[in-house]
Amino acid sequence: MSVCAVAVATGVAVLSLHVLHRLFFPFFLKDLLFLLKVLRYGAQLELSGVTRTVRTVLQRFIQQAQRVPDKPFIIYDGRVHTYRDVDARSNKLAHVFRDSVGLRRGACVALLMSNEPDFVCAWLGLSKAGCSVAFLNINIRTKGLLHCFHCCGASTIVIGADMVECLEPILSSLLEDDIQVWVMKAHSDHPQVHTLLDKLESASDQPVPAALHATSSLRAPTLYIFTSGTTGLPKAAVITHLQSLKAAAGFWAFGAKSDDVVYIPLPLYHSAASLIGVGGTIHLGATCVLKKKFSASQFWQDCRTHNVTIFQYIGELCRYLCNQPQTDMEKVHKVRMGVGNGLRQDVWREFLSRFGNIKMCEVYGSTEGNLCFMNHIGKIGAVGRSNFFYRLLFKYDLVKFDMVMDDLVKDQRGFCQHVETGHTGLLLSKVSSTSPFFGYVGSKHLTERKILRNVLVKGDAYFNTGDLMVEDHQGFIYFRDRVGDTFRWKGENVATTEVSEALGLVDFIQEVNVYGVEVPDHEGRAGMAAITLRPGFTFDGRKLFHHAVRELPAYARPLFIRLQEEMEITSTFKQQKFQLVQSGFNPSTISDPLYVVDNDQRSYVPLTADKYSTIICGNHKL
Structure with a gap:
């Protein structure tokens, strides 16, 4: 065979492989490189836990x-806090926690603070003092807050200066x-509420003994983070x-660097x-711009002022940005990546169109879960990515679920x-x-x-995510809905049982069935409660x-109320939610009396x- 013929044959073979790769395995190389990076x-x-003292985020x-x-x-707020500054201040606090507060290694301390450097x-x-820390949700009030504190077994609570009023009822x-x-104040109006800032002045900024925070196990608890669950009050x-x-390696896995x-x-x-944002900043040795609260009107100016390259988001945040008036400066920034979850396809496309070629990296996973999906490809609408290699290493399944029977x-x-590829199923992750x-x-x-047991074979165990998902033929994962007794609103998980129990305390309510309904151009589901009235009320x-304002955080308060003559139940005597969810809140198609929250009138109105x-x-703010 002539050299020319060999060259032609080689060229055809290479071209054929390229075509096959593009048609059938378009993401093979990206998947392989990403997985190798994460696996390494x-x-x-795992090796560090075997060969030497475990390296922690603190270390x-x-x-x-x-x-x-x-x-x-x-x-924060225009002020720069260097690594040296935060190290010295946290050393001072560690000494105060040991010497003045009397904390010892192994104690659990609850932290009730809003976003500020002193939270970190x-x-x-x-952590330097050897304590585990429970992060309390600053939106939770009274009974819920007291429950969170007690269930984590804390003996001490540290609160921010702006949180004193929230703590007064309990x-x-x-x-x-x-x-x-x-x-975190120098003076207190209450004799039994002790102050920290005045004691920091004389505290040493030298490190406490490393033995206090050393650990020999990767599986030792370091934090407790509360998540709304299906059983009512938040779980730690x-x-x-x-x-x-x-979690701290998340930014790095997506390609972030120390100069970000x-x-x-x-x-x-x-x-x-905390774990992905601050932890990820620490992992990289990078810089973070911390905001007390998100402001859509200030966002891009902040990004320009501080040369922001990566931002964290939830879907609502991006929608708020898209709802801002257009300006000539929208694409004048250095932001190249967003990391978060819950970004709808329509908002995703509009966001890229308006603000430039920003790589949006969706991450799927729950605080307590044992499975994580990462959309490292940037496929619009997908919450994560799976492939042959991923399935070998991380065992998960999508199984059939009856929404009507719940x-x-x-x-x-x-x-x-199992569900077929392209069909919706309940996501379960194998526990091992x-x-x-x-x-x-x-x-x-x-x-x-x-935990679900005996799922596919006798003796197996799976973590129930409670999420209905779809995996397409290319291995992209899409979120479809929540099942059971939780839904998501304003970036928070709402436990319907907790809301039902709170509303059930009202004297005129006989029964309550809480669920989430879709509202156009809003992420997640808005809370709605079907109620029956007590006789004579x-x-x-x-x-x-x-009552709702007093007992529930803002994101958990029902926006809509539906009065029913009697509560509908399934054949297994569960409250019927599916039909209620499907019917929504349209007064022209629902004969039951409907009410909507009106914050101006401070009431639920027809x-x-x-x-x-x-x-x-x-035009009506929800």
Whole structure:
């Protein structure tokens, strides 16, 4: 065969392979490189636990403070806090926690603070003192807040200066239980609320003994982060060093570098901002811009001022940005990447069209879950990516689920059934030694409720995500809906049982069935409650409004009320939610009386056709 013929044959073969690759395996190389990168990191973590003292996020921070002491770590409200600054202040706090507060290694401390540098300093300071830390949701009030505090077993609570008022309704209960209350202030109006800032002045900024925070196990708990669950009040998810380290590598896995500037507008009491945001900044040795609250009008100016390159988001945040008036400066910035979850396809496309070629990296996973999907390709609408290699290493299944019966579909042997590719199924993640589920602190019962057993074969165990998902023929994962007793609104998980229990305390309510309904141009589902009235009572919208404000965080308060003669139930005597969800809140198609929250009137008022139209058109703020 001539040289020319060989060259032609080789060219045809290469071209054929290229065509086959493009047609059938278009993401093979990207998948392989991404997976190898992540697996190498995971192997290093596991190896460190075997060969030497485990390296934690805290130790990584101490290392960065020694390596780049003068580099900005946190930029907040125009002020720069270097790695050296935060290291020194957290050292001072560690000494105060030990010497003045009397904390010892192994203690659990609850942290109730809004976004500010001292949240991070207190977190690191407590960790340096050898304590585990429970992050409390600052939106939770009274009964819920007291429950969160007690279930994590904390003996001390540290609160921000702006949180004192929130704590007042339960302060006497805490003091009766001999709980120490410490506030980030120099002076206190309450003799039994102790102050921290005045004690920092004389505290040493030298490191506490490393033995206090050393650990020999990746699986040792370091944090407790609360998640709304199906059983009512929030549950404290156990966060181990292993989970913290994996989350901290998220930005790095997507290609972030040490010279990146990360914008964190999400609340630090959630794992996204604390573990991925702050933890990821520490992992890289990068800089983060911390915001007390997200502001759509200030966002792009902040990004330009601080040369932000990466920002964290939830879907609502991007929608708020798209709803801002267009300007000539929209594409004048250095942002190249967004990392978050819950971004709808339509908002995703509009966001890229308006603000430029920004790589949006969706991450799927729950705080306590043992499975994570990452959309490293950037496929619009997908929450994650799977492939042949991923399935070998991380065992998950999509199984059939009956939305009407609110139950799994099983075969004659009592096992679950796989869904076909492209069909919706309930996502389950296998629990094993390599994919452990650490559960919730203080409740084996709640932990066990999240585990399904004998799913596909006798003796297996799966973590129930509660999410209906679809996997397409290319391996992209798409979120479809929540099942059971939770839904998502305003970036928060709402537990319908918790809301039902709170509303059930109102004197005129007989029964409550809480569920989420879709509202056009809004992410997640808005809370709606179907209620029946006690005999002899009438509906009082004003009383219900004030009760909801007092007992529930803003995101959990029902926006719509539906009065029913009797509560519908399934054949298995569960409350019927599916039909209610499907019927929505349109007064022209629902004969039952409907009400909508009116914050101006501080009441639930009749939902008329006109009011419905203003909601659908986006003129009524929800």
